[in-house]
Amino acid sequence: MSHKIGILTSGGDAPGMNAAIRAVTRSALKRGMEVYGIIDGYKGLVEGKIIPLERGSVSDIMVRGGTILGSARLPEFKLEAVRQKAVEQLRSYGIDSLVVIGGDGSYRGALELTHMGINCIGIPGTIDNDIVGTDYTIGFDTALNTIVQAIDKLRDTSSSHHRCSVVEVMGNHCGDLALYSAISCGAEVVITPEMGYDEEEVLERLRYLEQIKKKRHSIVILAEKITDADMLAKKITSATGFSGRATVLGHIQRGGSPTPQDRVLATKMGDKAVELIDNGEGGKCVGIINNEIVGVDIEQALTSPKKSRKQLYEMFERLV
Ligand code: ADP
Numbered sequence: 282m283s284h285k286i287g288i289l290t291s292g293g294d295a296p297g298m299n300a301a302i303r304a305v306t307r308s309a310l311k312r313g314m315e316v317y318g319i320i321d322g323y324k325g326l327v328e329g330k331i332i333p334l335e336r337g338s339v340s341d342i343m344v345r346g347g348t349i350l351g352s353a354r355l356p357e358f359k360l361e362a363v364r365q366k367a368v369e370q371l372r373s374y375g376i377d378s379l380v381v382i383g384g385d386g387s388y389r390g391a392l393e394l395t396h397m398g399i400n401c402i403g404i405p406g407t408i409d410n411d412i413v414g415t416d417y418t419i420g421f422d423t424a425l426n427t428i429v430q431a432i433d434k435l436r437d438t439s440s441s442h443h444r445c446s447v448v449e450v451m452g453n454h455c456g457d458l459a460l461y462s463a464i465s466c467g468a469e470v471v472i473t474p475e476m477g478y479d480e481e482e483v484l485e486r487l488r489y490l491e492q493i494k495k496k497r498h499s500i501v502i503l504a505e506k507i508t509d510a511d512m513l514a515k516k517i518t519s520a521t522g523f524s525g526r527a528t529v530l531g532h533i534q535r536g537g538s539p540t541p542q543d544r545v546l547a548t549k550m551g552d553k554a555v556e557l558i559d560n561g562e563g564g565k566c567v568g569i570i571n572n573e574i575v576g577v578d579i580e581q582a583l584t585s586p587k588k589s590r591k592q593l594y595e596m597f598e599r600l601v
Contacts, residue, residue, distance in 0.1 A: 284309075284314045284315070284377060284378055284558060284559070285314065285315040285316075285317065285374060285375045285376045285377065285378075286305075286309055286314050286315070286316055286317070286376060286377075286378045286379065286380065286555075286558055287316075287317045287318075287319050287326075287331065287371060287374075287376045287378070287379045287380070288302060288305050288306065288316065288317070288318055288319065288334070288350070288379070288380040288382070289318075289319035289322050289323070289325070289326060289350060289379070289380075289381055289382070290302070290322060290348040290350045290351070290352045290382045290383060290406065291322035291323055291352055291353075291354075291381055291382070291383035291384075291386075291387035291390070292322070292352060292354065292383040292384045292386050292387045292406075292407065293352070293383075293384065293407055293408070293409075293453075293535065294346075294347050294348050294352050294406075294535060295406045295407050295408050295418070295419055295420025295421075295423075295424075295535065296346040296347070296408070296419075296420050296423040296424070296535070296536065296537055296538065296539035296540075296543060297406065297419035297420050297423060297539040297543035297544060297546065297547040298347070298348040298382050298406045298419065298420070298547070299339075299342040299343060299345050299346075299347070299348060299349055299539075299547075300342075300343045300419075300539060300543070300544045300547035300548055300551070301382050301404050301406060301419060301547040301548070301550060301551040302318070302339060302342065302348065302349060302350060302382070302551070303339040303342055303343055303548070303551070304547060304548040304549075304550070304551025304552050304555075305380050305404075305551040305552075305554055305555055306318075306334045306336070306338065306339045307336060307339065308551060308552045308555040308556075309555045309558075310335075310336055312555060312559055314555070314558075314559075315333070316333070316334040317331050317332065317333055317334060317374060317376055318331070318332050318333075318334045318338070318349075318350050319331050319350065319379075320332065320350055320351050321350070321351040321352065321353040322350075322351070322352050322353045322354070322355065322383070322387070323353070323355045323358045323367065323387075323390055324353040324354070324355040325351070325353065326367045326370060326371070327355065327358070327363060327366045327367050327370065329370045329373075331370065331374055331376075343539075343544055344538050344539075345538065346423070346535075346536045346537050346538055346539060347536070348382075352383075358390050358393075359389075359390075361393075361397075364390070364393055364394060364397060365397070367394065368394065368397050368398065368399060371399055376399075377398075377399060377400060378399065378400040378401070378402070378558045378563065379391070379394065379399050379400070379401045379402075380401075380402050380403075380404060380551075380554045380555075380558070381401055381402070381403050381404070382403075382404040382406040382419075383403070383404075383406055383407070384405070384406070384407040384409070384411065384412060384418075385411070385412055385413075385582075385583060387403065388403045388412070388566055388579050388582065388583060389583065391403050391564075391566075391579060392564055392579045392580065392583070395563040395564040395579075396564075399563070400558060400561070400562065400563025400564070401563055401564065401579075402554040402557050402558055402562070402563065402565055402566065402567065402576075403565070403566030403567065403579055403582075404419065404547075404550045404551065404554055404566070404567050405418040405419060405550070405566065405567070405568065406418065406419045406420060406547075407419075407420055407421075407453075408420040408421055408423070408424035408451060408458065408534060408535055409421070409451060409452050409453040409455050409457070409458065410452075410455055410457040410458065411452070411453055411454065411455035411457070412566075412568075412582065413582050413583070413585045413586070413587060413588065414566050414568040414570075414577040414579075414581065414582025414585070415566075415567070415568030415569050415570065415577075415582075416568070416569050416570055416571070416588070417546065417569055419539075419543055419546055419547045419550065420535075420539070420543060421457065421458070421543075422539075422540045422542040422543045422546075423537055423538075423539045423540045423543045424451065424458060424534045424535065425458060425461050425462055425465065426537075426540055427530075427533060427534050427536075427537055428448075428450050428458060428462040428530060428534060429462055429465045429466055431448070431528070431530055431533075432446075432448055432462060432466045432468070432500060432502075433466065435448065435500070435528060436466070436498065436500065439498035439499075439500070439526075440497050440498040442498075442524065443497055443498065443522070443523060443524060444498055444523060444524050444525070444526050445469075445487060445498065445499045445500070445501060445514070445517050445521065445523035445524070445525045445526070446498070446499075446500050446501070446526055446527075446528060447501045447503055447510050447513050447514045447517065447525060447526065447527045447528070448462075448500065448501070448502050448503065448510075448527075448528050448530065449503045449504075449505055449510040449527065449528070449529040449530065450462060450502060450503070450504060450505065450530055450534065451504075451505050451530070451531075451534050451535075452473070452474075452504045452505055453505070453506070454474050454506065455474070455504075455587075456471075456473025456474055456475045456476065456504045456590070457590070458504070458534075459471050459472070459473045459502045459503065459504040460473055460475075460590055460593055460594065460597065462502055463500075463502040463597060464593065464596075464597055466500060466502070467500075467600075468499075468500040468501065468502045469486065469487065469490055469496070469499040469500055469501065469601055470483050470486060470487070470499070470500075470501040470502070470601075471501075471502045471594075471597060472501065472502070472503045472504060472507055472508070473504045473507075474504060474506070474507060475587075475590060475594075476594060478507050478508060480508070480513070480516065483501065483513075484516065484517065484520045484521055486601075487499060487501075487517060487521040487523060488520070488521045488522070491521055491522040491523055492522060498523070499523060501513070501517075510527035510528070510529055511527045513525070513527070514526055514527040546569060549569070549574050550567045550569070550574060553567045553574045553575075553576065554567050557576050562576065564578060564579050564580070565577060565578055565579060566578075566579050566582050568582070
């Protein structure tokens, strides 16, 4: 079955999205499909910003962070009338299938479009690792590497000055970036939405480490949107023997050249997305589960419970 397929990136960008765009484009061309890139996500789709992609259009993009197609947010895409415009744009090009690279908001849009007759396949592209239908999302490993490099540098200067570094990392209500970086860096405290936050407990642990264990420095990893990093650092200064310093890593976590692991993951997922489309499937998203690339119903991915990290938290606590 020959197809014309579209591809877009949506929501927050993530390193590795370009590798996925390359894989989708080349895999689809190899299968005899025509490929169209949609600029600026659902917004560009509604506005008809659609360009043909050839093999050479995706040359040399693998190493680049961000997304060559651009991304945007369009809250109005929740309205059926707005989505209808998107469907009309796609139909005018003869495009009947769409690969959507993004997070769970983007998946919701993809599911709605599938209900309206456009077969959509989602690919999880977000540094936050907050999508349920996959063990890992594209961009998570790169962001984790960025965080770990930054914390390693902070550790050097912290230990010289008897400091406690409070490092705020991204995650958007998911503590994976915080937990994995805490494990990777041997942090003293990790604060995540999953485990909740008790300020007095944090201060007590730091006092113990400083006074009883005679630690010269310590690191607290704080997931975003829980408490103010600066305020916590000031409390640490006043309530423990450490001098607290806050570092909010911010958007540098979203940038940079993707790690080989993210490139490989993105490539496998892009190739799988095209295979699903070739099989006439829609309303699915690609995931990696127990190291196997699979297609999962978007509906199921959006409604399943979050992955449990209980064992990882217990291990972290054992090793502090
Ligand atoms: P992410 O995909 O990274 O989770 P957002 O939540 O911002 O990012 O979603 C990206 C875009 O997906 C939104 O700007 C909107 O266009 C579309 N979207 C989000 N939620 C829905 C929904 N319930 N129905 C249709 N489209 C949606």
